[in-house]
Structures are given as C-alpha cells and as structure tokens.
Amino acid sequence: MSIFLAKRLAILVGTLAAASLVIFLVLEILPGNAAQVMLGADASQEAVATLARQLGLDQPPLARYGRWVTELMSLHLGLSFAYGSSVSSLIAERLGVTLPLAVLAMALTLMMALGLGILAASRPNTLGDFGTMAVSQIGIAIPSFWLAILLILLFSVRLHWFAAGGFPGWRAPLEAVRALILPALALAVVQGAILARVTRSALLDVMREDFVRTARAKGLTRRAALWRHALPNALVPVITIIGLQFANLVAGTVVIENVFYLPGLGRLIFQSIANRDVIVVRNVVMLLVAVVVIVNFCVDVASALIDPRLRALSR
DSSP states (O other), rough: HHHHHHHHHHHHHOOOOOHHHHHHHHIISSSSSHHHHHHTTTHHHHHHHHHHHTTTTTOHHHHHHHHHHHHHHTTTTOOTTTTSSSSHHHHHHHHHHHHHHHHHHHHHHHHHHHHHHHHHHHSSHHHHHHHHHHHHHOOOOOOSHHHHHHHHHIIISSSSSOOOOOOOOOOOOOHHHHHHHHHHHHHHHHHHHHHHHHHHHHHHHTTTTTTHHHHHHHHHOOHHIIIIIHHHHHHHHHHHHHHHHHHHHHTTTHHHHTTTTTTTTTHHHHEEEEEETTHHHHHHHHHHHHHHHHHHHHHHHHHHHHHHHHHHHHH
C-alpha cells in the first residue's frame, strides 16, 4: 500500500506542477500585457507601467513563476485588482457557497442514482428497467442551465415555494439551505442520470460472475446475492465516477451560480473575467484544478482499499 500511495502522490504533485505551469504560461507569458488588459485599452502608459510594477511584471518570467508558486504554498495569493481585498479571503468567502452547493448536489445525485441503478439492475429487461433507463437518458440529454430555468419557472414563479435567486448567508442556515436546493437539483439531475446507468451496468456485469452464480446455486435469492456480493464488488467503478462527478460539481458551477445569482466561486471567476482581474482568475483556476486532482487521488486510494488487486497492479 505504501508503494501505491507513493506513486499516486508523485502523480498528484507532478500534475499540480504541470497545471500551474500551463496556467502561468497562458495568463502571463503569452502575447499581451496583463496590466494593459486589466486597465483597458484607454489607460495611459504611466498607469499601465505602474500596475505592471505592482504586479511584478517587470521581473523575469522564471522569477514571477517562482513567486506565484511560493504564494500558493503559503496561501498568500495577493490582492484583487477589482475588489481591493486579498484573493485568499475572496476564495474562502465564495467557497462557503460553492462547497455546500456541491455537497448537496452530490447527496441528491447519490440518492437518485443508486436507487434507480439498483432498482434497474435487480429487475433487468423488465418494464421498470426500461423505464428507469429511459428516464436517465432524458436526464443526460437535458442541459443543466435549461433545467435550472424550468425549475425557477415552476417552483419560484408558479408555486412560490423557493426564491428565484440570491443567497441570504449562513446566519440563517435554513434559508441558506433552501436557497441551494433548486441549483443543487439542477446540477444533480444530469449527474444522477449518468451515475444511475453506470451503477446498473456495473451491477449487471458482477451478477454474471462465477462467484455470484455459485451463491445463487447455494440457495441465495437474486436480491440477497445482489446486496451481499454484487454491490460491494461493483463499487469500484461507481466510486470512480462519484469522485469525478464531485470534482466536476465543484469546478463546473459557473453557469448554475450565474443563473441563480449565487455568490460562489463560479460567479467570482465570471465576474473576474469581466473585470479583467487576472490575479483572481489565475488563482481560482489553480484552485479548481487542485480540487479535481486531489479528488481523483482520493478516489484512487478508496478504490485500492476496496479492491486489493489495484494495489498489486501498481507494484
């Protein structure tokens, strides 16, 4: 297990280093003056030169990259040009919305997907199986932003059950959770449809294995064989998809947060791009990359704990 962890940690560090280099190259080395972009085309040369010195753009590229990496490791990410406050505090504040939204969306995804996937796999080639897969296919085909608009029209405009947008803050926890339900549902439907199909496919594949047939031959019912033997062995691909989906939920809330006017990371990066705030864009993108990479690392470790064969393959 130690060799497996060492290899996965090396991959994690290497991926983060490569990602930081790509982000730095795209935002600071490619043609174009970042200070000019931030101030706009009509800014004077004196103002551009002053901002360039403040941003350290007059230093060599290698020195700028080393300073940025040092800032990342110390969590001192500089000051936002548009907001006038530290990038660290901005990200911490916005994570208080994006992370609970992703967790709630993931919980709804698991409730829908595992239930539908297990139901379909327990009764293959029946009307319930075909109906479940048809519903999941529709869920995959619906864009999340379009579903979000439909949810607003139904539950906010027609029924007045939820607010159409905004976030009251965590001082009122119940109202805060209430404000996240519709956006979480809009995110969860698509992800739940995908996970339901993966769960069904993984369970049916395991149900065809020899050890399951042996258990059935010893008198175990199909339902008991599915829950005791098939489901634990089908968890590896399901957990892999769950990890990828959670990372996508954290990194992919840009559209949904803007539909519901939620002050999360997605809206922050959208506003920072509009404000030409390159410092915030650079650090938020790096954070989102780190979330995806770290979640994938956790998924690899969890899969290895469930299936020892994966540890053996890495030796």
